[in-house]
Amino acid sequence: MKLFQIEEPDGGPPDPDATGAAVGIDTSTVIVEVAFSVGGNAVTLADREGFERVIPVPEMTAGKPEWQALLEAARTRAERALARPVTHAVIALGQTPDADMANRLRDAAEAAGLTVLRLAAAAELPAASAPALAAAMLAEDLAPPPGRDA
Numbered sequence: 001m002k003l004f005q006i007e008e009p010d011g012g013p014p015d016p017d018a019t020g021a022a023v024g025i026d027t028s029t030v031i032v033e034v035a036f037s038v039g040g041n042a043v044t045l046a047d048r049e050g051f052e053r054v055i056p057v058p059e060m061t062a063g064k065p066e067w068q069a070l071l072e073a074a075r076t077r078a079e080r081a082l083a084r085p086v087t088h089a090v091i092a093l094g095q096t097p098d099a100d101m102a103n104r105l106r107d108a109a110e111a112a113g114l115t116v117l118r119l120a121a122a123a124e125l126p127a128a129s130a131p132a133l134a135a136a137m138l139a140e141d142l143a144p145p146p147g148r149d150a
Helices: 064-082 099-111 131-142
Strands: 021-026 033-038 041-045 086-093 115-121
Touching: 021 064, 021 131, 033 064, 033 131, 041 064, 041 131, 064 086, 064 099, 086 099, 086 131, 099 115, 115 131
Parallel strands: 021 086, 086 115
Antiparallel strands: 021 033, 033 041
């Protein structure tokens, strides 16, 4: 009988404090879309077949708990699809947020484990792409290099 040993690449698990992936989260419609971009090529991320979850967008006036739940669900979708941690996001909104809304979203994101790179009205993003895809490409550009915080 022969035994073999399986090891993690590079000898161990990744640093839990390292910078993770940056995604685009589109909240400009009634259902959230999450996207990821590499080299300017963005793709919408979906839940695994049989585990699909609709993530409804709350009203713009909703409180921190509703937005935190949305951002946690979006982060979970992205981490499952990418099989890696997600720590940063560009959030596309239906309208430009006022200061109170921006602060509420940033607080909710922080509680959900995300650093907001930018809050943008969908109309501010390039019209050639869906808001989630445009937000993902912007997130790729704004994300700190791996191993650094924003």
